[in-house]
Amino acid sequence: MSSQSNSKAVTLTTLLDLKARGEKFSCLTAYDACFATILSEAGVEVLLVGDSLGMVLQGHDSTLPVTMADMIYHTECVKRGNRGALIMSDLPFMSYASETQTLENAASLMRAGAHMVKLEGGAWIANTTRLLAERGIPVCAHMGLTPQSVNRIGGFHVQGRNTEQAEMIIEEAQLLQDAGASTLLLECVPRALGKKITDSLNIPVIGIGAGPDTSGQIMVLHDVLGVSPITPKFVKNFLTDSDNGIPGAIEGYVNSVKNLTFPSDDHCFN
């Protein structure tokens, strides 16, 4: 059964309901049909076709070389394998630099099978978020560590460690919610900041390296399976404890997010 005809398909309303009930949800990156089936059948609520594919699939040292053609191709693959998860696709580096570009590129991702698009930034993406939301395209605003800005940030570092930076992220998160963002993704921020932002917003907040208090958790698939060359602090390999190979590892991840055993203190920035 395709995701379109599955009556139990995950929608934004599902994520809002889970947040309202205080139940955590799980998200993972997916780049192909085979893993999209395994992940969605294991109960992963959101599949992110992430521009991290530039690093984990293509071997680049950043996400900057990823193109719209790459994102459309992988979104189409994930759509074919998906069994009811919500598909979120990244607008890659420089694909939302002007209004015309943004609308054309976001529409292409939605036509390829995305249910929501993700873009990186703070206050400067508020108008873009509004532009898309008003035209029926749900937006996930990616804040904290934003890998497309790695050259400006000066590396893949934890963000919001000092009060001034933390206050700016809180303010801009509110601004993006007001502009119409449907979800927020928070990457690599201290645990206390992850909690503060999640508590202050109505929309679901998805965390990676942002502590256990966000509404949902997201990980890069290759990290969960322990096949990435580097292991940041917030990463856990779920394959080592699995007694059913890859499907068991994914179920372990989903269950650990739901029963609050992942992320633990070891995976948090304090």
Ligand code: KIV
């Ligand atoms: O592209 C991606 O995989 C991401 C995750 C790191 C959240 O944005």
